Amino acid sequence: MMADPGTLRTALCDLLGCEYPVILAGMGGVARAELAAAVANAGGFPTLGMVREAPSLIISEIEAYRRLSDRPFAVNIIPAATDPDLLHLQIETCLAMKVAVFSFFWDVVPEAVTRVKTAGAFLLHQVGTLRAARDAEAAGADVLIAQGQDAGGHVHGRTPTFDLLRAVLDTTALPVVASGSIGTGKALATALSLGAQGVQCGTAFLATAESFAHDYHKQRIVGARGEDTVLTDGFVLNWPKGAAVRVLRNSVTEAFGPALMGHDPQRISHEVIAHDGPIPRLRQSTDSPLRTTTGALEQMPLYCGTGASAINAVIPAAQRLNDICAEAQAQLASARQTPMVGQT
Structure with missing residues (x-):
């Protein structure tokens, strides 16, 4: 079953220039040009994972991505876990390469946020706690990614994904994206039903043909x-x-x-x-x-x-994205058709 972009489109899609409200997580080492372009060309929003990478690799990966896709993308860096001199060079390199969207994670570094915002860039900031969500919003982030403890890789908080999502939605007017153990259409449908503008997926895209993982x-x-x-x-x-x-x-x-x-x-x-x-x-x-x-x-x-239980094969990223979105559409359609208690 093929997914229909129109039935899942949210305001996040308009902000990021994608068809589906699904973001590729900026997994360091793994989310490189081939995977990012595959997700972008299939309608999702890609993030290049450039955590603590040298400017030369950032340049080569951006160039490789642009040869494969003309769609918008983000670059993920980690200000709080990167040497300040390298962080300066990373941001300078991205801005020189006309990167329009950044993705930050871990502790909020207001100076880094101000720097990319002053340059006119759009900022997604992944957070694991309510405090970090408030700090990121105060610093100037445009979108908050609420990462639950269910996520693979580095985990900033200790709250289950949908519990954190609800809490962040209650405390901010910014668009919020859910992240953590979201690799199925059912999880995407649940996130959207709770009020999220989209989801971010890592593990589901790590286990694809195009990812740079071993x-x-x-x-x-x-x-x-x-x-x-x-x-x-x-x-x-x-x-x-x-x-x-x-x-x-x-x-x-x-x-x-x-x-x-x-x-x-x-x-x-x-x-x-x-x-x-x-x-x-x-x-x-x-x-x-x-x-x-x-x-x-x-x-x-x-x-x-x-x-991980939902991932049973290594498949192309486009297929995984379509499977997630098609299942989400079916889940949401079924929910709309199910009468509320007391209805006839």
């Missing part, structure tokens, strides 16, 4: 269920202390036992377990396995949300 990572997601994930700050090298991630269980998390939280990056040995070309990858770092990675892939963080 095939090992994709297949582990296909074989996983929600209960196979854990939230831990054990993969913390390269990020601030206490930064939690949701990953699939592996030999590293099993070795933690019940001590999934409380890991101090200053006390973690720098043991090389893999490489991306000449670049070493450390055990307990935040680096997930990419197409270019060789080494002990099983020991690396395999980011995955609790919605």
Whole structure:
């Protein structure tokens, strides 16, 4: 069944210039030009994941994206977890490349928000708490992405996705997007019914043909269920202390036992377990396995949300987007046709 853009269109689509209210999460290392363009050309809104990447890679990925698609896109960077000098260069590079939309995450850095807004850019800011939502709005964000604890990858808060969505909707007049364990049409329909303007998907697009994740990572997601994930700050090298991630269980998390939280990056040995070309990858770092990675892939963080049970195959991103949207339309149509209690 093919999705009809008109029946799912929200104000967010008009703001971002897309057909469906579905955003590709800016997954570092994974959401590169090929995946972003596939999502964009299928009608979703893409984000290039450029977390702590060098300006040269940002330039090459933007150029590659523009060869594949002429549709709008965002670039995701993390001001609070990036060296200030590199952050300055990243923003300068994006602005020089005429990036019109930015996506920020983690603690709100008002100076970074002001900088991109002053340049005339549109800003999506992902938050995990009500406090962060208020801070992002006060700083000048245009859209809030409410990320629940169900999400894969870095998780900023500890509130379930739809509970956080309701709370953020109650406290802001900005458009709000739901993120975290949203990889089905049912979840999209639920988010829209609650008042969200759209959703952001990560894990669902990580397990697609075009994502830059390693095939090992994709297949582990296909074989996983929600209960196979854990939230831990054990993969913390390269990020601030206490930064939690949701990953699939592996030999590293099993070795933690019940001590999934409380890991101090200053006390973690720098043991090389893999490489991306000449670049070493450390055990307990935040680096997930990419197409270019060789080494002990099983020991690396395999980011995955609790919605993994719905992902049963690695398929093209366009197909996954269409499947999600078509199912959402069916769910919403069914809800409209179901009479309320007391109706005849």
